[in-house]
Amino acid sequence: MRGRPVRSGLAPTAFARACGGVAPTTGCRRADTRLRFAAPHAKLGGCIRATARHACRLPVNAYVAAPLSPTSPWVVLKFGGTSVATAERWRTILELASARRAAGARVVVVVSALAGVTDALKALCGCPRGERAAAVDKLVERHRALVAEMDLAGVERAEGWLASLRALATGADPDGEQAPDVSETGPTQYLWQAAIQAHGELLSSSLGAAFMTANGLATEWLDAREALLAREVPFLNERSRALSAQVQIEADPAFALALAARGSVFITQGFIARDGGGHTVLLGRGGSDTSAAYFGALLRAERVETWTDVAGMFTADPRQVPNARLLQRLDYDEAQEIASTGAKVLHARCISPCRRARVPLWIKDTKRPEFQGTVIAPMPPETAPSIKAVSSRRGITLVSMETAGMWQEVGFLADVFALFKQNGLSVDLIGSAETNVTVSLDPTENLLDSDVVAALATDLSKVCRVKVIAPCAAVTLVGRGMRSMLHRLSGVLAEFGRERVHLISQSSNNLNLTFVVDEGMLDGLLPRLHELLIRAGAMRTDDTALFGPSWQALYGEQARPVVQPWWRTERTRLLDLARRPAGDGGVGGTPGYVYHLPTLRARARALMALKAIDHVYYAIKANAHPAVLRTLAEEGIGFECVSPGELAAVDAIDAARGSRRLFTPNFAPREDYAHAVERGVTLTLDGLHPLRHWSELFAGHDINLRIDLGRGLGHHDKVRTGGATSKFGLPLEQLDEFVSLAREHAVRIVGLHAHLGSGILDANYWPWVYAQLASIAERIGSVTRLDLGGGLGVPAHPGEAPLDLAAVDAALMEVKQTYPQYELWLEPGRWLVAEAGVLLARVTQTKSKGAVNYLGCDAGMHALIRPALYDAWHPIVNLSRLDETATTLYQVVGPICESGDVLGSDRRLPEATEGDVLLIGVAGAYGESMASHYNLRPLAESVAIE
Numbered sequence: 001m002r003g004r005p006v007r008s009g010l011a012p013t014a015f016a017r018a019c020g021g022v023a024p025t026t027g028c029r030r031a032d033t034r035l036r037f038a039a040p041h042a043k044l045g046g047c048i049r050a051t052a053r054h055a056c057r058l059p060v061n062a063y064v065a066a067p068l069s070p071t072s073p074w075v076v077l078k079f080g081g082t083s084v085a086t087a088e089r090w091r092t093i094l095e096l097a098s099a100r101r102a103a104g105a106r107v108v109v110v111v112s113a114l115a116g117v118t119d120a121l122k123a124l125c126g127c128p129r130g131e132r133a134a135a136v137d138k139l140v141e142r143h144r145a146l147v148a149e150m151d152l153a154g155v156e157r158a159e160g161w162l163a164s165l166r167a168l169a170t171g172a173d174p175d176g177e178q179a180p181d182v183s184e185t186g187p188t189q190y191l192w193q194a195a196i197q198a199h200g201e202l203l204s205s206s207l208g209a210a211f212m213t214a215n216g217l218a219t220e221w222l223d224a225r226e227a228l229l230a231r232e233v234p235f236l237n238e239r240s241r242a243l244s245a246q247v248q249i250e251a252d253p254a255f256a257l258a259l260a261a262r263g264s265v266f267i268t269q270g271f272i273a274r275d276g277g278g279h280t281v282l283l284g285r286g287g288s289d290t291s292a293a294y295f296g297a298l299l300r301a302e303r304v305e306t307w308t309d310v311a312g313m314f315t316a317d318p319r320q321v322p323n324a325r326l327l328q329r330l331d332y333d334e335a336q337e338i339a340s341t342g343a344k345v346l347h348a349r350c351i352s353p354c355r356r357a358r359v360p361l362w363i364k365d366t367k368r369p370e371f372q373g374t375v376i377a378p379m380p381p382e383t384a385p386s387i388k389a390v391s392s393r394r395g396i397t398l399v400s401m402e403t404a405g406m407w408q409e410v411g412f413l414a415d416v417f418a419l420f421k422q423n424g425l426s427v428d429l430i431g432s433a434e435t436n437v438t439v440s441l442d443p444t445e446n447l448l449d450s451d452v453v454a455a456l457a458t459d460l461s462k463v464c465r466v467k468v469i470a471p472c473a474a475v476t477l478v479g480r481g482m483r484s485m486l487h488r489l490s491g492v493l494a495e496f497g498r499e500r501v502h503l504i505s506q507s508s509n510n511l512n513l514t515f516v517v518d519e520g521m522l523d524g525l526l527p528r529l530h531e532l533l534i535r536a537g538a539m540r541t542d543d544t545a546l547f548g549p550s551w552q553a554l555y556g557e558q559a560r561p562v563v564q565p566w567w568r569t570e571r572t573r574l575l576d577l578a579r580r581p582a583g584d585g586g587v588g589g590t591p592g593y594v595y596h597l598p599t600l601r602a603r604a605r606a607l608m609a610l611k612a613i614d615h616v617y618y619a620i621k622a623n624a625h626p627a628v629l630r631t632l633a634e635e636g637i638g639f640e641c642v643s644p645g646e647l648a649a650v651d652a653i654d655a656a657r658g659s660r661r662l663f664t665p666n667f668a669p670r671e672d673y674a675h676a677v678e679r680g681v682t683l684t685l686d687g688l689h690p691l692r693h694w695s696e697l698f699a700g701h702d703i704n705l706r707i708d709l710g711r712g713l714g715h716h717d718k719v720r721t722g723g724a725t726s727k728f729g730l731p732l733e734q735l736d737e738f739v740s741l742a743r744e745h746a747v748r749i750v751g752l753h754a755h756l757g758s759g760i761l762d763a764n765y766w767p768w769v770y771a772q773l774a775s776i777a778e779r780i781g782s783v784t785r786l787d788l789g790g791g792l793g794v795p796a797h798p799g800e801a802p803l804d805l806a807a808v809d810a811a812l813m814e815v816k817q818t819y820p821q822y823e824l825w826l827e828p829g830r831w832l833v834a835e836a837g838v839l840l841a842r843v844t845q846t847k848s849k850g851a852v853n854y855l856g857c858d859a860g861m862h863a864l865i866r867p868a869l870y871d872a873w874h875p876i877v878n879l880s881r882l883d884e885t886a887t888t889l890y891q892v893v894g895p896i897c898e899s900g901d902v903l904g905s906d907r908r909l910p911e912a913t914e915g916d917v918l919l920i921g922v923a924g925a926y927g928e929s930m931a932s933h934y935n936l937r938p939l940a941e942s943v944a945i946e
Contacts, residue, residue, distance in 0.1 A: 065102045070260045073302040075105040078270065078292035080308050081115035083366045084204050087149040090211050092366055096307070098217050101265055105302060108222070108295050109267040111208055112288040113200025114142065118271075121197045124169060132169040139165065143203050150211045157221065158206040165199045168192065190242035194272075194282045197243075201269030201288070209267045220263040227255065228273035228294055230281050237424070244284030247273055249353050251300040259299070268295070285444070286347020293350040297357035304354060305362045306346060311554055312363040312374030313338055313345050315389045315539060318551035320526045323801050325541055326548030327388055328372055331379040334388050334480055335361075337511045341476040342391035351376065372548050381851075384889060384906030385481030386540035390529050392476070394519055395443040396428075397453060398469040398502055401460060402436045412463075413437065419459045423452060429474070429505040429514060438503055440474065440516055469502055471519040475529070478512045479539075488538040489513075495528055531761070534797045537873055541798045543908050544886065566596045567838050567919060570945070571882060577943065578840045578879075578917045590842040590917070591859035593928050593942035595623075597631050599836040600924075604635040606805060607832070612812035612824055617662050619790055619829030620646050622925040627944035628833060629653045640664055640827040644675050662787075662827065664706065664753070666728055670694055677701060684753055684787075686729050688738055695745040704751035704787060705730060705738065709772050729754070732776075739780055751825075752777050755789025758830060761800070763807035765791070767815045774819040785823040792831035796873045796922055803831075830925035837924020839864055839940065840879070843916040844895065853890050855909070857918050860894020861901045862934045864920060864927050868900040875921040876904045884910035892918070896935050 077096060083089050093109065100107045112118070117139065124135045140162050147155055205221060212219040230245035259266065270288025275281050283290050289306060296304035313335065316324040330338070332355035340348035345363060354361045360377035401416060416437070420427055429440040441453075453468060460466045477492070479485065483506070496515050503516040517525075533539040541547045567574060578590050607616050617640040618632050624646065629639070630653050638660030639650045647663065650656045663676040664684040673690060676683050677697055685691065686706035691698065708729030730738055742749055752773045756765075769788050777783035795802050812824065841859035848854070866872035876892055878884075888911050892904040903920060912918075931939050 065264075066104070068104065068106060068260070068264050070257055072260070072264075073105050074108060074256065074296075074299040075100045076108045076110060076292050076296045076299070076301050076304040078110040078288060078304065078306045079112065079366065080288060081112045081117070082309055083307055084111050084113075084208065085115040085146075087146070087151070087211070089366065090150065090208060091215075092369075093208065093307075094212050094215055094217060096305075096369070097212065097219075097265055101217070106260060107265045108299065108301075109208065109219075109265070110224075110270045110288060110292040110295060111201060111204050111267065112270050113204050114146065117142065117200040117204075118197060121200055122193075125193045125196050129170070133166070136162075136166045136169050143207065146207060150207065150214075152207075152210055152214060155207055155210040158203055158210070161199055161202045161206060165196065165203075168195055168199075190239050191279050191281070194242045195280045197282055198269070198272045198280045201271050205267050205269045212265070212267065217265055218263065219265045219267050222259075222266040222268040224269040224272050224291060224295075225274040225280060227268075227298055228291065230273050230275045232276065240284075241275065241281065242279075243282050245273055245275065245281040247283070247290075247294055249294045249297045249357075251357055252298050253300075256299045283349075286349055289347045289350035290353070293353040293359075293361065296359040296361070297353040300357060301359050303360040303362055305364055306350075307364050307366045308345060309366065310345055310363075311365045311368065311371040311548075313343055313389070314551055315541075315547070316391065316526055316530045317342070317344075318555075320392075321530045322550070322552040322556060323527070324530065324551050326372065326550075326554065327374050327546065328548045329379065329546055330374060330376045330388065331480070332376060333509065333511055334478060335374075335376040337476075337478045337507075338389045338391060341474070341478060341512065341514070342393045343389070368554075371554060384540065384543075385479060385484050386543065386546065387477050387479035387482075387485060387533055387538045388546075389478045390475065390526060390533060390539075391478065392522055392526060393442060393444070393474045394471065394522065396470070396472040396474050396516060396519075397441040397443075398438055398472055398516060399441065399456070399460070400436060400438040400467040400469065401464040402467070403464040404435050415463060416460065419456065419463075423456045423459065425452070425456060429503060429516065431503045431505060440472070440503065442474075472502060472516050473519040473522040474514050474516050475522070475525065476512050476514040477529075477533070480511060482506065482510050482513050485538050488536045491532045491536050492529060492538070495525075495532060531800065534800050535759075535873075537797070537871070537905075540906060541800075542873075542875070543906070544798075545908055547798070565835070565921060566599050567594075567879075567921065568882075570596070571879060573945070574838070574840060574919065575879060575917055577945075578842070589941075590840050591857075591863045591940040592840050593625075593837055593923065593940055594840060595625060595628060595833075595837045595924055595942065595944040597627060597836070597944055597946050600628060600631050600833060601635060603832045603836065604632055604637055607826070607828065608636060610805070610809045610812075610826075612809050612816055613826050614785075614823040615660060615825045617660065617825065617827040618832055619827050620649065621929060622829030623833045623837065623927075623929050624649045625928065625942055625944065626653060628836075628924075630655045631944075632832065633659050637832075638662070640829075641681075642666065643668070644672055647676070647679070647681065662704075664704075664827075670697070673697055682751075684751075686753075688730070688734055688741070691738065691741040691745065691747065695741070695747070698747045699745050700747075702748045702750040703742075704753050704785075705749050706753040706755070707732065707735070707773065707776060709754050709756060709769070735776070735779075749780055749782050751785040751787055752780075752783055753787035753789060755791060755827075758791045759793040760791045761793035761795070761803050763804050763811060766808055767811040770812060770815045770819070770824070774815075774822060777819075777822065783822065785825055787825040787827060790826065790828035790831070792828045794831055794834045794922060794925075796875070798875075832925075834922045834925040837922075837927065839920040839923040839927060841894075841918045841920065843878075843912050843914055843918060845914065846912060853888055855890040855892045855907075855912055855918075856895065857892065857903070858895060859903065859918075859920065859940065860896040860937075861898060861903075862896055862932050862937050863894070863940045864903065864923060865930050865932070866926055867903050868898075869930075874904065874923060876907050876909070877919050877921070878909050878912055878916050879919040880916040881910040881912070886910055888912075895937070 079093055097107045097109055120139060124132055127135055143158060209219045209221040228247050231248045233246055270291035271283055273281050273283060292304050311326055313327045314324040318324045332351055336348050336351045339346050358378055360375060362373055362375055364373040365371050425441055426445045427439045428442040431438045457466045457468055500518050501515055505514045534541050574594060577594060615638060617638040619640045621642055633653060633656040640662040641647045642665055661681045663681045665672050666686060674697055684704040684706050706729045708731050754769050754773055766788050770786060773786045793803050839859055841857040843857050845856040861868045886908040888909060890907050890909055891902060892907055894901045894903060928942055
């Protein structure tokens with residue numbers, strides 16, 4: 001195409017106006033109805049006559065920068081429709097382009113049509129011929145209004161395109177040719193539609209070039225069709241060739257040098273290209289993103305920057321998951337998977353050109369350019385795979401094909417898929433069995449109206465039994481190394497176990513795992529999955545090199561304030577405590593626990609302020625440190641004990657004398673129960689054995705009964721305390737026998753208790769327990785109080801939403817209106833003390849084995865067993881190097897001779913040296929209380945601070 005004459009569907013004079021005063025070398029008859037363009041190296045600058053009306057306008061070439069060499073790097077900036085719709089947004093574009101030019105880069109700005117204009121042009125193509133003039137008038141008014149807002153006297157090139165649009169739409173050119181009617185079809189009609197719709201970008205880029213030049217940054221207007229040539233693709237039909245063309249781009253140093261000779265800042269169009277005959281064609285959905293990528297690849301740019309109305313790609317759709325995290329770095333393959341499985345920020349087609357040319361792709365927010373954004377670029381292999389996103393697509397149609405004849409029948413699938421091709425349908429997911437093949441059809445890639453699907457089913461019914469399942473939704477987990485993370489997905493798989501799953505597909509490139517469910521199941525599913533992935537450690541949101549702030553933190557109108565953990569402000573003091581001996585007010589070196597009593601008090605007061613709760617008891621098995629017990633007693637909290645030793649620990653605290661106490665043993669010996677009864681402590685039974693065999697102990701006494709409600713909850717199997725696999729609680733089928741025995745032996749059941757697990761962050765859990773217990777209590781008749789147990793979850797992983805205590809209280813108050821006759825008790829443990837405590841440790845050694853870096857410290861599973869026992873996640877920081885950049889991925893291990901002695905896997909920390917002090921956070925619960933002398937190592941010391 002380059003250098004040869006071209007023809008246009010416009011008369012020569014109209015085309016001259018459209019090209020800004022540059023007429024083509026020859027003309028053609030209207031019968032072509034195709035917009036063509038001037039030869040590639042013709043004078044495309046034209047005459048942009050924009051005059052200043054106010055003295056404050058910057059003079060032309062006000063943005064003065066150092067001269068560039070022919071080989072200076074290129075930067076491509078892409079802006080969408082909302083980013084080019086107002087003069088204010090154009091000022092942002094001007095500043096960004098100027099900054100890139102000042103930094104020594106040549107700039108190509110790729111723009112979409114003004115917001116809403118492409119839709120208006122599509123509608124124009126569907127209008128009867130007689131109604132098009134009015135539609136064009138509205139478009140003319142819209143663009144001239146922007147010219148006025150830009151403070152420009154007029155833009156001759158834009159006026160030329162407006163004239164061209166009117167001529168193409170109405171046939172009112174000097175030749176008197178008629179534009180096609182809406183009922184016409186075929187190649188001519190599709191190329192006419194492409195020519196019409198191309199005007200959106202031709203107009204916006206013309207206005208932008210005028211605005212930027214008039215405001216001091218000399219900007220050359222570049223016709224994208226000069227550079228982008230659609231390739232012939234055999235399987236594309238005429239409509240797709242014109243309205244969804246594909247371009248194959250390779251870096252072209254000659255074109256880059258020729259362009260550099262013409263200027264340093266250019267503005268061009270997204271969405272449009274030319275075909276082999278010189279006709280205007282469109283790039284289809286995501287065309288502007290794709291155009292920018294094509295230019296980046298063609299020029300071998302330093303980077304492509306896509307500026308939009310969000311900061312980048314997120315771990316989920318923020319409209320459904322406000323807690324979704326910004327993805328700061330992605331490789332090309334992961335980004336393409338996220339884009340193709342539901343993310344709307346970037347079209348999947350735009351990634352491939354950048355990947356082939358190894359050009360980094362940035363996504364940035366036009367309104368908030370200071371936000372970090374997403375960088376898509378070549379990435380080194382990750383030693384710690386992570387799920388990067390969970391995405392969804394609605395409107396999926398499943399086609400299930402079944403016949404016994406397909407088993408080992410040569411060519412069966414070839415025949416079946418030929419029928420899909422015959423009906424113009426592209427298959428997405430595939431699942432197969434001996435007698436069944438099920439495939440999914442994605443509406444973003446197919447026209448899935450009822451007629452098309454019916455025609456397909458009719459054709460398929462000739463060779464197999466067909467079942468169409470719709471509407472469905474596809475939920476996809478995306479991350480490199482998916483197969484290596486399957487062991488972490490038990491909770492996610494359990495969640496899908498509650499839904500109706502039609503198809504599961506694991507990609508051959510090990511990048512995604514997709515579940516197809518009924519579309520109605522999708523509501524509310526993504527937030528639950530996102531939370532589960534974080535809690536399971538499968539989505540490693542603690543790695544700040546990969547994951548940025550949440551959507552809520554960036555954009556939320558009522559974003560939760562970022563509360564720094566108490567130990568950050570106490571850093572100097574903690575480092576001092578780690579160095580001082582125990583007898584001198586320190587923790588006796590390391591490892592050592594430090595408890596922050598102000599944090600503990602704040603947690604206690606938050607619970608005591610709940611309106612729905614009548615009494616709060618602290619489960620002292622979480623942490624029995626005397627200072628902890630004393631502080632909670634002073635706040636009016638009672639104590640829940642599970643052994644005589646715990647009862648004695650409470651007795652030893654002066655402040656706790658006279659406080660309420662519960663005794664809730666499990667499979668304890670007879671003497672433990674006798675001890676509690678003798679002391680008059682409120683006793684809880686959770687099985688038939690005590691009443692069957694020791695009834696004389698409880699005769700004439702009031703007791704609580706712990707019920708198993710049939711299921712367990714929590715962040716790990718070992719903390720789920722309900723259901724048949726848990727040893728806790730009386731099964732409901734034994735309730736009648738228990739009540740009968742109690743009456744027989746004059747034992748009065750005054751309380752019901754249920755505790756199904758720990759680490760629960762769902763505010764709806766406790767109201768559900770309340771309602772279940774209340775309905776059982778009505779059957780018994782003597783119950784006056786309901787104990788909801790504990791289990792209040794504490795966020796561990798960055799990005800986990802904390803338990804909404806106010807929501808818990810409000811929901812409980814609502815249920816309490818139905819059952820006001822019962823007192824409500826709560827007995828939390830970890831929620832009160834976890835965040836008040838930290839474990840200090842000292843780095844002992846470092847070691848590298850292959851790609852794994854080990855960071856050893858003197859705290860191990862003997863000091864904190866939760867990671868080994870529960871797969872628990874605790875934040876770990878290098879307190880000595882708290883403000884240094886985290887550069888190294890470590891396995892943080894202890895000195896115990898067990899492979900399971902791992903405190904934290906894949907933690908990105910500053911490079912550590914022997915003697916550095918590590919801090920393991922959220923360690924105030926089940927740390928010191930579960931410590932041991934394993935390997936005959938001494939117990940960690942502990943200290944409480946105000």
